[in-house]
Amino acid sequence: MGKKSIKNKKKKKKRSYFYRFSAWLHLWLGLISGIVVVIVSLTATILVFERELKLLFEPYQTVEVPENKEFLLPSVLSERVKEKYDFSSIWGVYYRGKDKSVEVPYYADRTNYQVVYVNPYNGEILHNRYLNSDFWRFVLEGHYNFWLPRNIGKPLVAYSTLIFVITLLTGLVLWWPKKWNKATKKASFEIKWKAKFKRLNYDLHNVLGFYTLFVALIFGLTGMVYGMNWFRDASYWAASGGEEFTRESLVSDTTAIAKYAKKDEDILFRNVVSKVDPNHNKINVKYPYGKNGVWSIGINPSFQSRWQTTTIHYEQNSLKIIKAEPTLSKANGGDQLMRLNYDLHVGAIGGIWTKIIAFLVCLVATSLPITGFIIWWKKGNKWKGLKFPLP
Structure with missing residues (x-):
């Protein structure tokens, strides 16, 4: 051989x-x-x-668009929700475009998480979703924790x-x-x-x-x-x-004096809508948590994916910009990967x-x-x- x-x-x-x-x-x-x-x-x-199934089967996800009427300010919508459900505070006000209801999430603790849907044009409370008894939450818990x-x-x-x-x-x-x-x-x-x-x-x-x-x-x-x-x-x-990967903890200066008499969230919201069209952009107004928490404003021109979101963080009292997250193209490779990760995981990276x-x-x-x-x-x-x- x-x-x-x-x-x-x-x-x-x-x-x-x-x-x-x-x-x-x-x-x-x-x-x-x-x-x-x-x-x-x-x-x-x-x-x-x-998302598509919710829009199809849940009527409170969408609203009729009246002529020549603008969105109500976040302070008005949050007050309506707090009065209706006796919430001491809310997590944020999420605008989702011209024909969608506004989401107002409320976190009391891990066992009490609710999302209230509100008409952004007249402030009407449309629905309160209790996530602990929600079908989609049940499916997500199976996917993430195997129940x-x-x-x-x-x-x-x-x-x-x-x-x-x-x-x-x-x-x-x-x-x-x-x-x-x-x-x-x-x-x-x-x-x-x-x-x-x-x-x-x-x-x-x-x-x-x-x-x-x-x-x-x-x-x-x-x-x-x-x-x-x-x-x-x-x-x-x-x-x-x-x-190295790090989670930056942003805090406000508790000694800063408030500069504005009006509602801070309304000032930040008006500042955003002066630059982008709220009818064609998702705008998330997140409230500060605690005395040293910060305001966060997220803007996303896409209703399908998350990676295009840009977020700006503001000091709680003076509304001074603490951090403006860079666009995807200007972020380092690690941050780009983390921002793309969700859309890659759920298949939303390229739309439908x-x-x-x-x-x-x-x-x-x-x-x-x-x-x-x-x-x-x-x-x-x-x-x-x-x-x-x-x-």
């Missing part, structure tokens, strides 16, 4: 062991995380079109997502044909819809898994940013070129079309643990695959 033949044989053995190890890892990790991945992916599928206490559910979902990312990569190894020819290409890229259940189930797992791999990886990695601080810090460090893609990918991700489990269960000697593949 020649040297070349021996060398090729060794390469085949190494590839064979790598393949078997990837298959073992894929199977074990899939069985361990399967239920969590199904729930997280299914809830993600439901949440993709949350468990946060200190248990959050890491469970986060590390199950990490396992899912690894199974996607090992799945690519298993999908990759040993030889590229007409038959293997057809088997790898096409689903035999008329085949028997066993083959059809295999194709649904193998082929759809490949087509959705890249987007599913984005969803998994962006989810890990929210679920694991060490991964968020590492991602920020890599994207920023070595800078990327949301449709996100919906389909989440649907496939929901099915992958199920079709994978069926493949393993239908095998004649299914328990053999669980044994560690020694070289």
